[in-house]
Amino acid sequence: MRTPLIAGNWKMHKGVAETTGYLEELLAEDVPTTVDVLCCPPFTALPAATMIATGSAVHIGAQNVHWESTGAFTGEIAAPMLVEIGITWVIVGHSERRTLFGETDATALARAKAAQAASLEVIYCIGESLEERDAGATFAVLERQTEALGELDPTHLVLAYEPVWAIGTGRTATAAQAQEAHAFLRLRLAALFGGEAAAAIRILYGGSLKPDNANELLRLADVDGGLIGGASLDVRSFSAIIRAAAVCAAGDTL
Numbered sequence: 001m002r003t004p005l006i007a008g009n010w011k012m013h014k015g016v017a018e019t020t021g022y023l024e025e026l027l028a029e030d031v032p033t034t035v036d037v038l039c040c041p042p043f044t045a046l047p048a049a050t051m052i053a054t055g056s057a058v059h060i061g062a063q064n065v066h067w068e069s070t071g072a073f074t075g076e077i078a079a080p081m082l083v084e085i086g087i088t089w090v091i092v093g094h095s096e097r098r099t100l101f102g103e104t105d106a107t108a109l110a111r112a113k114a115a116q117a118a119s120l121e122v123i124y125c126i127g128e129s130l131e132e133r134d135a136g137a138t139f140a141v142l143e144r145q146t147e148a149l150g151e152l153d154p155t156h157l158v159l160a161y162e163p164v165w166a167i168g169t170g171r172t173a174t175a176a177q178a179q180e181a182h183a184f185l186r187l188r189l190a191a192l193f194g195g196e197a198a199a200a201i202r203i204l205y206g207g208s209l210k211p212d213n214a215n216e217l218l219r220l221a222d223v224d225g226g227l228i229g230g231a232s233l234d235v236r237s238f239s240a241i242i243r244a245a246a247v248c249a250a251g252d253t254l
């Protein structure tokens with residue numbers, strides 16, 4: 001009942017020319033209609049990306065957004081500016097924003113609220129560090145990170161569980177670790193929004209997801225797609241993950 005979402009977070013990779021070539025190649029393939037597909041290029045490539053993808057099966061998103069709609073915030077981009085160029089999705093609270101750029105639960109929430117107020121769909125990222133997992137604090141961290149999400153509109157919210165120790169490291173959560181965390185998050189969402197709304201919210205797994213492990217992770221009961229960094233940069237591996245998601249959604253195994 002939850003349509004899988006396969007989202008590529010390109011981080012600071014690909015300018016306009018590379019973005020154009022990538023999307024042309026992706027669109028030349030038959031993107032399955034049973035999977036929602038999203039690409040999130042850097043800001044400067046967003047106008048070119050929306051021009052190519054508008055009207056296709058591929059959605060285009062931004063990697064960050066500011067919480068104010070206008071003002072003296074050098075270097076920031078506001079939600080209405082993204083909407084103006086045809087952006088429909090935004091990633092918020094990515095662990096790289098948290099660890100490298102001082103993002104907190106409070107600023108991530110403020111960004112998500114502003115995005116939803118401008119009618120953007122939000123992918124809200126959470127996840128524990130290795131130290132936190134080793135200290136047995138995973139669920140406490142996830143509880144803290146989701147504490148204020150009740151202030152958001154659940155119908156325009158996707159949660160991304162991204163254990164920080166698995167991002168860009170080649171180390172992936174085991175199927176058991178991922179399902180355990182996702183099931184915990186589903187219960188948290190039920191406490192915040194009620195069972196029916198929680199059952200409809202997609203929870204993505206992120207952390208070294210690639211064609212090799214996509215089938216194992218994407219078939220898990222509470223894993224509704226993936227947020228993919230490294231493996232999304234190559235159009236063939238991204239397409240392979242999309243196809244794996246379509247197969248899992250159909251209830252088959254590869």
Ligand code: PEP
Binds near residue numbers: 166169231
């Ligand atoms: C990410 O950046 O959200 C991510 C999951 O990266 P990677 O797939 O490279 O681990």
